[in-house]
Amino acid sequence: MSQQYEPVIGLEVHLELHLPQKMFCSCPAEFGGEPNTQVCPVCLGLPGSLPVVNREGVLATIRAGLSLGCEIATFTKFDRKNYYYPDIPKGYQISQYDLPLCRKGSLTIDVNGKSKVVGITRVHLEEDTGKLAHVDDRNESWVDLNRAGIALVEIVTEPDMHSAEEAVAYLKELKAILSYLNISDCNMEEGSLRCEPNISVRPVGTSTLGTKTEIKNLNSFKVVLQSVQHEIHRQSAALSRGEEVAQETRLWDEAGQKTVAMRGKETAQDYRYFPEPDIPPLEISKEEIETARASLPTPPKERRKALVEKGIPDYNAEIIVRSQGYADYFEACLSTYNEPHKVSNLLIGGFLQELNQRGISEEDIPIPPEHTATYCRLSEEGGIGKAARKQVLAALFDTGKDPESLVKELGVSQVEDQDEIGKMVDQVIAENEAIASQVRGGKTSAIMALVGQTMKLSKGRANPQIVQEILKKKLEG
Amino acid sequence: MKREDVEHVAHLARIQLSEEELQTFGAQLESILGYMEKLGELNTDDVEPMPYAVDVKNAYRDNPDHSPLPRDAALKNAPQLDPEGKFFAVPKVIGEISPNQGKSGEAGS
Ligand SMILES: [Zn+2]
Numbered sequence: 172m173s174q175q176y177e178p179v180i181g182l183e184v185h186l187e188l189h190l191p192q193k194m195f196c197s198c199p200a201e202f203g204g205e206p207n208t209q210v211c212p213v214c215l216g217l218p219g220s221l222p223v224v225n226r227e228g229v230l231a232t233i234r235a236g237l238s239l240g241c242e243i244a245t246f247t248k249f250d251r252k253n254y255y256y257p258d259i260p261k262g263y264q265i266s267q268y269d270l271p272l273c274r275k276g277s278l279t280i281d282v283n284g285k286s287k288v289v290g291i292t293r294v295h296l297e298e299d300t301g302k303l304a305h306v307d308d309r310n311e312s313w314v315d316l317n318r319a320g321i322a323l324v325e326i327v328t329e330p331d332m333h334s335a336e337e338a339v340a341y342l343k344e345l346k347a348i349l350s351y352l353n354i355s356d357c358n359m360e361e362g363s364l365r366c367e368p369n370i371s372v373r374p375v376g377t378s379t380l381g382t383k384t385e386i387k388n389l390n391s392f393k394v395v396l397q398s399v400q401h402e403i404h405r406q407s408a409a410l411s412r413g414e415e416v417a418q419e420t421r422l423w424d425e426a427g428q429k430t431v432a433m434r435g436k437e438t439a440q441d442y443r444y445f446p447e448p449d450i451p452p453l454e455i456s457k458e459e460i461e462t463a464r465a466s467l468p469t470p471p472k473e474r475r476k477a478l479v480e481k482g483i484p485d486y487n488a489e490i491i492v493r494s495q496g497y498a499d500y501f502e503a504c505l506s507t508y509n510e511p512h513k514v515s516n517l518l519i520g521g522f523l524q525e526l527n528q529r530g531i532s533e534e535d536i537p538i539p540p541e542h543t544a545t546y547c548r549l550s551e552e553g554g555i556g557k558a559a560r561k562q563v564l565a566a567l568f569d570t571g572k573d574p575e576s577l578v579k580e581l582g583v584s585q586v587e588d589q590d591e592i593g594k595m596v597d598q599v600i601a602e603n604e605a606i607a608s609q610v611r612g613g614k615t616s617a618i619m620a621l622v623g624q625t626m627k628l629s630k631g632r633a634n635p636q637i638v639q640e641i642l643k644k645k646l647e648g
Numbered sequence: 649m650k651r652e653d654v655e656h657v658a659h660l661a662r663i664q665l666s667e668e669e670l671q672t673f674g675a676q677l678e679s680i681l682g683y684m685e686k687l688g689e690l691n692t693d694d695v696e697p698m699p700y701a702v703d704v705k706n707a708y709r710d711n712p713d714h715s716p717l718p719r720d721a722a723l724k725n726a727p728q729l730d731p732e733g734k735f736f737a738v739p740k741v742i743g744e745i746s747p748n749q750g751k752s753g754e755a756g757s
Contacts, residue, residue: 195709197709197714198716199716205719205734206719206734206735207719207722207723207734207735207736208716208719208722209716210716210717210722211714211716211717211722212717215717215722223707223708223709224707224708224709225708225709226708226709226710229708248699248700253660255662256741257736257738257741303741304735305740305741306730306740307740309737309740310739310740311728311730311737311738311739311740312737312738312739312740312741313730313734313735313736313737313738314735314736314737314738315734315735316722316736441656441660443660446699446700448700450707451700451702451704451705451706451707452699452700452705453705453706454705454706
């Protein structure tokens with residue numbers, strides 16, 4: 172039997188903080204913007220400028236650390252990480268080395284019904300770099316320093332994960348927790364949440380860590396899953412052929428569906444960290460830590476638990492609590508229509524589809540929750556014919572009007588009137604005498620065909636229960 | 649001091665040294681490091697590391713907004729710009745690795 176390999180995975184996540192200002196200067200910290208218009212002597216690294224700490228960045232990092240169960244340092248400092256690259260104008264990045272703001276936390280993930288604790292080694296604060304555009308035909312790179320100096324939080328795990336699924340579960344849970352804190356957009360596509368897995372494999376049963384590689388530039392959960400799976404496979408195959416795994420940085424090649432080594436020579440990294448002499452150290456008081464702790468929202472995991480206790484299926488709850496705004500919206504709907512399970516079905520089904528199709532964020536829903544709740548009640552209680560539900564929902568998004576008036580305007584209310592339905596049933600019986608006589612003769616299951624015909628005749632508006640009752644009365648006596 | 653060490657330090661500083669300079673600076677570095685070694689003779693087992701010489705703490709910024717520089721001013725001393733004058737232009741760096749951003753993010757869009 173061939174040798175089995177066990178993957179060992181750690182994750183480094185960078186989170187760009189969404190603060191009004193940059194970390195060490197007062198430049199606006201907005202996403203995008205015309206190139207090089209959100210810069211000043213400090214973030215350009217001009218001689219004579221001095222960085223000064225943005226308190227909000229420190230508080231946001233403490234909140235992130237606390238929500239991951241970290242210990243918060245009472246004494247912390249910044250350090251210079253030295254390297255030359257055009258995205259970092261000073262020739263060093265202000266970061267934290269041996270005294271990070273937060274350390275020793277953990278996060279619990281659930282994979283395939285099993286709980287697992289992932290250790291958090293550290294959470295520290297640093298500054299983001301600028302962006303480069305490579306212009307091939309000119310053999311130039313163009314530098315935009317708008318992003319340089321924006322507050323960036325780095326979250327590093329222990330190598331505690333052993334499958335790509337665990338890595339993704341960690342990332343999803345981390346993203347949910349962080350997005351509840353309202354400190355970042357947490358958007359992988361736009362790069363405000365960046366994930367770099369490091370992966371090694373070792374023969375099952377051994378405990379020494381193998382040589383690890385790191386994958387960069389992954390901008391979705393899907394790509395994280397695929398690239399980690401591929402990298403595990405690639406390394407295991409190399410080892411079983413007797414080859415060695417090189418310590419290197421790799422990228423995901425979407426077209427080839429594989430990881431590839433980054434071009435260019437990788438010299439051993441030597442950042443020569445030393446304490447940032449321009450920034451005095453920080454003492455974090457107990458009061459500051461407790462104030463930050465008191466400001467933490469109910470974490471997604473607890474909200475999920477509370478929803479499940481209300482009788483909502485796990486799956487529904489998981490989707491609803493992915494975003495704090497959506498969980499709040501759900502609760503708000505319940506105060507108009509207190510049917511948790513039914514409302515949750517709507518919010519993970521047709522309603523979510525409308526949001527996605529229209530590109531509306533779950534945090535920013537333009538429909539008042541009362542309207543959504545009323546729509547749900549009308550659908551469930553028969554106020555809207557089944558066939559018209561999608562139409563009314565779309566109209567709700569188009570107009571924002573209350574669903575009761577919409578149902579009237581669109582003329583799609585469900586037909587409940589016994590006489591009206593009775594007439595339709597008579598017509599269907601007359602047109603389907605053969606089936607009707609089967610039912611009269613005792614073949615009761617055939618009645619469903621007649622229900623279907625009546626629904627069709629009513630253009631989906633008749634209440635199917637009433638249709639069935641009247642048919643039974645007329646045919647079975 | 650080993651020749652590779654001098655070359656490594658020169659590479660980290662992105663400077664090119666001639667054979668002669670390698671010798672000269674190697675010797676100088678050697679003597680500086682030797683001087684610093686003296687500190688190692690002190691017993692510092694019970695002494696807390698002191699990263700700062702000045703006794704200042706918690707210098708937070710509470711100044712209100714200040715405007716960023718106008719782009720013209722920000723780019724004024726750049727050796728080279730893109731044709732539209734929006735970016736700093738530098739020799740192409742693709743293939744090298746940005747320690748922080750991997751392949752490095754795309755600027756503009
Ligand atoms: Zn600035």
